[in-house]
Amino acid sequence: MVPGYREVRELGVGGGGRVVLATYAPTGAYVAIKYLNATLRDDHRFLARFRAEARVMVELQDPNVVQLYEYYEDVLEAAIVMELVDGVALRRILSEHGSTSPEAALTVLKGSLLGLAFAHAAGVVHRDYKPENVLIQADGGSKLADFGIAAHVGEAGMTAGTPAYMAPRAVGGGPGERGDRRLRGHVRVLRVPHRAQALPGRPPPRADAPPPARGDPGGGGAQLGTRARHAGHGQEPGGPAAERAGVPGGAGGGGTGGVRA
The missing domain is CATH 1.10.510.10 (Transferase(Phosphotransferase) domain 1)
Known part of the structure; x- marks a missing residue:
């Protein structure tokens, strides 16, 4: 789990990973967290593509685009914390x-x-x-x-x-x-x-x-x-004003296809 967040329930799962509904601990605000599949996490090409997705989201600060809040990566997980759309x-x-x-x-x-x-x-x-x-x-x-x-x-x-x-x-x-x-x-x-x-x-x-x-x-x-x-109707509303974490640099762009949850 990404530090500072509490998982509520799973929203979806697929070959690329899973998406969960979570809350941001300091405020209780709802977010969506997209986790890269553990097997793909060990493939440098898919990990690079996942990092690239986060970097693109950082560039697109627009109310009509789902917003990135944070990118998290450690030796076991890679995750994108993003806006939860109602x-x-x-x-x-x-x-x-x-x-x-x-x-x-x-x-x-x-x-x-x-x-x-x-x-x-x-x-x-x-x-x-x-x-x-x-x-x-x-x-x-x-x-x-x-x-x-x-x-x-x-x-x-x-x-x-x-x-x-x-x-x-x-x-x-x-x-x-x-x-x-x-x-x-x-x-x-x-x-x-x-x-x-x-x-x-x-x-x-x-x-x-x-x-x-x-x-x-x-x-x-x-x-x-x-x-x-x-x-x-009835879905939990939007996300936190959390500070964005840095996304690792040097990751290549295309060549591996999309990472989907």
Whole structure:
């Protein structure tokens, strides 16, 4: 456990590690702590990627991006202490409630899109903008999360991202804003409504697949904000104003893919 915090319960677990709900002892404020899998902790490539994720989060001080509070590492554990968002992933809402309208989708995606724009202005490419990484808050707003495979523009490294959401030109190339723009177009609704996940509630078509016939993308959109509020109701509120610990330097960037919990 990260010193100074008390674990409350597990929020999620996966191949990359686990995420727990915890409280900051001095204030009792709630936070989320992401622990790197113990096996991956011993792999210098994954540990370097985990450190890189924390360094990127330090650079992105924006209300539309999930905030880093502290990075912790010892001989046994590596952990990222971050803001606890009162809400759920857009993926869960789509899975449970189906499609939405362009108006509702744009409303709830606004925050995450502003966060993406802020990252681009700072020279950071997210590379994995998708419904799983858009957190819809109880008030219907959204935040951008998970910078596990983010990179700086022009940074050398292997291709990374979720294949179904990647731009064709991003495959085999270095990180650039063009890939994020295509991911953004798949999730939001502006120029390509037939491809926007928030409309039909399913992944975008492959790059080599013809677009589906245009038609009614599905109703129920006006209720998306209400769905988010109900889905997030009762979750513990945000995190502490804890001082940020230093993140070890010298860790390489890409090449290992994302570290997920």
